[in-house]
Amino acid sequence: MDLSQLQLFKDIYQTRSISRGASHNGVTQSAASQTVQELEKHLGTQLLDRSRRPLEVLPAGRLFYEFARESLRRHQDFLVHLEELKGGLGGCVKVAAIYSVGISEMSRLEEEFYRRLPTAQLEVSYLRPEKVYQAVLDERVDLGLVSYPETTRDVIALPWREEPMVVVCAPEHPLAQRGHVQPEDLENIDFIGFDEDLPISRDIERFLREQGVRVRVVMQFDNIQSMKEALRLGHAVSILPVPMLREEVADGRLQTVSLDCPLVRPLGIIHRRKKNFLRAAQVFLDLLRDPAA
């Protein structure tokens, strides 16, 4: 019985689904199913009732969940104590993120990380998506933060969060007065897009196409900072992740207009396939995946 099994079962319990638990752990539904069966065989009792559709947790499953939760917590504690004990220059985590994850978000994570491991070192670099993948592959970083993560032969992708996307424009723009718009309101509008080779660009294009809307792409950038500046000129709109806009919206430099049909982009954590993490990386990963604990 190992920690990954406990983590997996914990996620399955919390999401009430084998498939979701599986994807939270970067494994297939099949593997998760087999793991649960192994656990049940080993413990000699059913943990879940899989013959009901919203997966039902049996008493033994609940007990095992408590055990798993507790064990994982103890393990975390142990890692932290170990780090304390090692004193100066604890482990070092290197993280690569796409630009659009945002400095403000990262600085919050950074803060919490140093609270947990005061002696460790966290290095964050911002790169274009393909560079993030490359950095992970080359082991120049331990973890990568990307959008539309995909598991490949050498890299495991874990879902992280889903950012809502909204239409954004300058306060002077005609759309700015409206609280929300239908996709068709964007027909033929001047649009500031992402570079076409970025996943987010493809996803927005696909979204617009599905809605039967065509926009006039007047500019393209590979980073959100530039797009925001261009938007302030007032002639065009764009679609951007909400968290990137907090500051500008707060002081009125830009305005968001929510879309009636929701568009989100999934962010994920990627790392190389390998059994063992350095504990600092492990702690950062746990921090990302469970900010509460």
Place this chain on the structure above:
Amino acid sequence: MDLSQLQLFKDIYQTRSISRGASHNGVTQSAASQTVQELEKHLGTQLLDRSRRPLEVLPAGRLFYEFARESLRRHQDFLVHLEELKGGLGGCVKVAAIYSVGISEMSRLEEEFYRRLPTAQLEVSYLRPEKVYQAVLDERVDLGLVSYPETTRDVIALPWREEPMVVVCAPEHPLAQRGHVQPEDLENIDFIGFDEDLPISRDIERFLREQGVRVRVVMQFDNIQSMKEALRLGHAVSILPVPMLREEVADGRLQTVSLDCPLVRPLGIIHRRKKNFLRAAQVFLDLLRDPAA
């Protein structure tokens, strides 16, 4: 990180030796060495100082030991709670033991076992050594208790205890008055031995040969009960494990005479190679290996 690694490290810590820890867990020294290195790599710190001969435990090692101990204890607790929860007919452990393990010993173990898992079932059968091996191989029993255990392709042997052996005779026998004897005092004495195909018989023979002593084997048996009865006739002596003689010595039917050079026979636990134990078997195994916990 899994429970077997924790168990292994715990044993290494307690015995202050990688080799001994390894044999306690039925693996080779090589495997144990690699496991420790894996742990150290994973945790990013040295746990043991292996460059000193009585293996030195570093602070991180001590911390990890505490963690391991605690985790294993929690796991035990979990198994017990699970058994309680399952209520009636908990798991069932089948154990085969050689005759000479002794009923009294087993009944003590049985008692403790039912204290831990009141709902479980324990079945003990007493067999000749080769039958014990066969029963384990055929999976007719979960665990076997034998002397001079040996690990083979399909069966793992774990050391259990070492029983001191003493010379034993009737109170009327000439040797009975002496508190202890030299091996040479047995020269040409009438001797009651074990069947020659039993490991214990071979070991006693080897011992006597090494001491340069020849005895006159007047009778041979395959079980200790018969040997004790024969001894009471008063004409011969034997060499038997101390724990088998408690009752007879207490009420004066037989007398022990300790040997100046100590002779012990190792008892071991054998089980088939397989990753997962049924929890009842696991609990019984833990009980055998750590009566304290």
Place this chain on the structure above:
DNA sequence: CTTGCCGTATCAGCGACTCTTATGTTACGA
């Protein structure tokens, strides 16, 4: 200092286990 022994490290080879892909089966809703 040298020698011998015991314990640990290292290496190559192999077996087993677990994951993945592909496909079958079952529960629930329309």
Place this chain on the structure above:
DNA sequence: TCGTAACATAAGAGTCGCTGATACGGCAAG
């Protein structure tokens, strides 16, 4: 009753960890 979404099952592949053999090194005795 059918369709879909979720879980189960089967077979194959890659990886991890174990074994067995051997090399290395500390410690004690001489």
